Amino acid sequence: MSIEATVVNTATKFVPMHLQIKAIHRALKVKNKLLKNTPFKPRKVPEFAELPIPDVNTLALDEIDVSNPFLFRQQQWQPYFKRLRDECPVHYQKSSPFGPFWSVTRYDDIQYVDKHHELFSSEPIIFLGDRPEGLPLETFIAMDPPRHDVHRKSVQSVVAPQNLKEMEGLIRERAQEVLDSLPTDKPFDWVQAVSIELTARMLATLLDYPYENRAELVYISDVVGGNAESTGGTYADMDETFKAAADMVKKFTALWHDKKRREAAGEAPGFDLISLMQNNEHTKDIVNRPLEFMGNLALLVVGGNDTTRNSMTGGVLALNEFPNEFQKLKQNPSLIPNMVSEIIRWQTPLAYMRRVAKQDVELGGKTIKKGDKVLMWYVSGNRDERKIDNPDEFIIDRKGARNHLSFGFGIHRCMGNRLAEMQLRILWEELLVRFDKIEVIGEPDYVQSNFVKGYSKMMVKLTRKT
Amino acid sequence: MASIKMIEHDGTEHEVAIEDGKSLMELATDNAVPGIDADCGGDCACGTCHVIVGDKWFPNTGVANNDEQQMLDMTPERASTSRLACQIKITEAMDGMVVRLPEFQM
Numbered sequence A: 001m002s003i004e005a006t007v008v009n010t011a012t013k014f015v016p017m018h019l020q021i022k023a024i025h026r027a028l029k030v031k032n033k034l035l036k037n038t039p040f041k042p043r044k045v046p047e048f049a050e051l052p053i054p055d056v057n058t059l060a061l062d063e064i065d066v067s068n069p070f071l072f073r074q075q076q077w078q079p080y081f082k083r084l085r086d087e088c089p090v091h092y093q094k095s096s097p098f099g100p101f102w103s104v105t106r107y108d109d110i111q112y113v114d115k116h117h118e119l120f121s122s123e124p125i126i127f128l129g130d131r132p133e134g135l136p137l138e139t140f141i142a143m144d145p146p147r148h149d150v151h152r153k154s155v156q157s158v159v160a161p162q163n164l165k166e167m168e169g170l171i172r173e174r175a176q177e178v179l180d181s182l183p184t185d186k187p188f189d190w191v192q193a194v195s196i197e198l199t200a201r202m203l204a205t206l207l208d209y210p211y212e213n214r215a216e217l218v219y220i221s222d223v224v225g226g227n228a229e230s231t232g233g234t235y236a237d238m239d240e241t242f243k244a245a246a247d248m249v250k251k252f253t254a255l256w257h258d259k260k261r262r263e264a265a266g267e268a269p270g271f272d273l274i275s276l277m278q279n280n281e282h283t284k285d286i287v288n289r290p291l292e293f294m295g296n297l298a299l300l301v302v303g304g305n306d307t308t309r310n311s312m313t314g315g316v317l318a319l320n321e322f323p324n325e326f327q328k329l330k331q332n333p334s335l336i337p338n339m340v341s342e343i344i345r346w347q348t349p350l351a352y353m354r355r356v357a358k359q360d361v362e363l364g365g366k367t368i369k370k371g372d373k374v375l376m377w378y379v380s381g382n383r384d385e386r387k388i389d390n391p392d393e394f395i396i397d398r399k400g401a402r403n404h405l406s407f408g409f410g411i412h413r414c415m416g417n418r419l420a421e422m423q424l425r426i427l428w429e430e431l432l433v434r435f436d437k438i439e440v441i442g443e444p445d446y447v448q449s450n451f452v453k454g455y456s457k458m459m460v461k462l463t464r465k466t
Numbered sequence B: 001m002a003s004i005k006m007i008e009h010d011g012t013e014h015e016v017a018i019e020d021g022k023s024l025m026e027l028a029t030d031n032a033v034p035g036i037d038a039d040c041g042g043d044c045a046c047g048t049c050h051v052i053v054g055d056k057w058f059p060n061t062g063v064a065n066n067d068e069q070q071m072l073d074m075t076p077e078r079a080s081t082s083r084l085a086c087q088i089k090i091t092e093a094m095d096g097m098v099v100r101l102p103e104f105q106m
């Protein structure tokens, strides 16, 4: 545990965590002010201005910088990664705005790095950039064994298939409500009305969060995942980030105590994350270890949000770009489960995970030095011609559709993968019985980030089934 | 015919002919036994080829290394004779072996 974490956990016995976060924030502000006119520069949060990205073929290899948070928005990622895969599959960029880093871009190399956690550490964070100063949340996605294993085991039953069976009915009902209320006489924004709304409902179900406040979960996730310093996102205002964190701690702590009271009053324990933590030996007192408590919650909220949301939008976009596949689907709805895997491959909602080399490692003819940052670009590996036939085609009955990289491999492999697949399956089952046409109008808007590959807006027009 | 019996969670039985040198995962997927996803293609990196080996046969399947133990550890349905099918090499000596599939792959 870091010194910061020990201090916070000890202090929590006396001072509520959300007040501590406010205090850390004040102290950082003072520190950064004092450092301003000294050689010790305060840490600067980068702000990114969008410039047109040059054609990759006009660049020398060492000029290629795939950390640019506009690479997806400007639809340049395919030629950039193809050039790296073909000419320099293990590539070093020595001076990005996020510092130097390696890019691993071929399927097999990515699988190798992901699997070898003894060579490549997930600590202290899995974004390219640093985490915001002063918020050392303890999340197991950014821990190595043995700590990782202990933490993961204590919460994984919340998304285990057994538990999902319990939740399926509720998730389906809530999806039906949303789809039944969609307009069919005019275009609307699919991202807001469907993708965000359905993921928020799912998260509220998973956490037993007050249902009417579910938009708060979306907001927290956007602030954490959209941090400028970590991913080149649009949240550069640290005042806002700290306020969101403090607010989240307060609400979840209250939720914890409320649940305890209800259970003490005889209510049966639920199948939500907080109930499960309260009934697990390792986590029953986790509320007293707030960085870990918050870490687990933040991981589920963020992990389950952008990813599923952008797969819900990406699937509609893919079927519009490949209209024959939509015909195939309507003729044979039993292809839905296979199509769900293909959507998740084609979209690759999280572009990469980061590692740090624990020792010098030879890979692709290069020597990665101990301490270097390494990005496994899932988004590139999923389009690797060496591994996948016609990788840029969206084929709903693709053979081996499950063999994609989007969930990662090894001990950190996505814990929510079955939940994500279930949600997408339910969405498509319910869409097919209602609508004959799902038309994308114009171009979607893309998210600014080097980490989240997603959409901020996509106009859609529906035609009801007759 | 030398064969192995795989029993799905709902009791459906599949008798598959032994092919020396293949992994149990390959044997299952090549014979379209449902319930073995094998998302990582046999690299011991996804945990979706989980099987529970019959007690009597467990010693014949070799020993799970560290990587395999760690992946198995993440499976809620882990039993004392759990293995990842991609890590079991098939031999003629496994004629008559029985393995059960879990209700879900993780």
Ligand code: HEM
Residues within 6 Å of the ligand: A114, A140, A141, A142, A152, A159, A206, A299, A300, A301, A303, A304, A305, A307, A308, A311, A344, A348, A349, A350, A353, A406, A407, A408, A409, A410, A411, A412, A413, A414, A415, A416, A417, A419, A420
């Ligand atoms: C299509 C949707 C999703 C995608 C593409 C996705 C992708 C990923 C990836 C790439 C990783 C890291 C894998 C690695 O490092 O090898 C991961 C880890 C994780 N994901 Fe997901 N995810 C999705 C949905 C979800 C959902 C719905 C949840 C939960 C509500 C979730 C929770 C987690 C957690 C807790 C981890 C950390 C696992 C660990 O470190 O052991 N994810 N996910």
Ligand code: FES
Residues within 6 Å of the ligand: B025, B037, B038, B039, B040, B041, B042, B043, B044, B045, B046, B047, B048, B049, B071, B084, B085, B086, B087
């Ligand atoms: S096929 Fe992935 S672990 Fe066996």
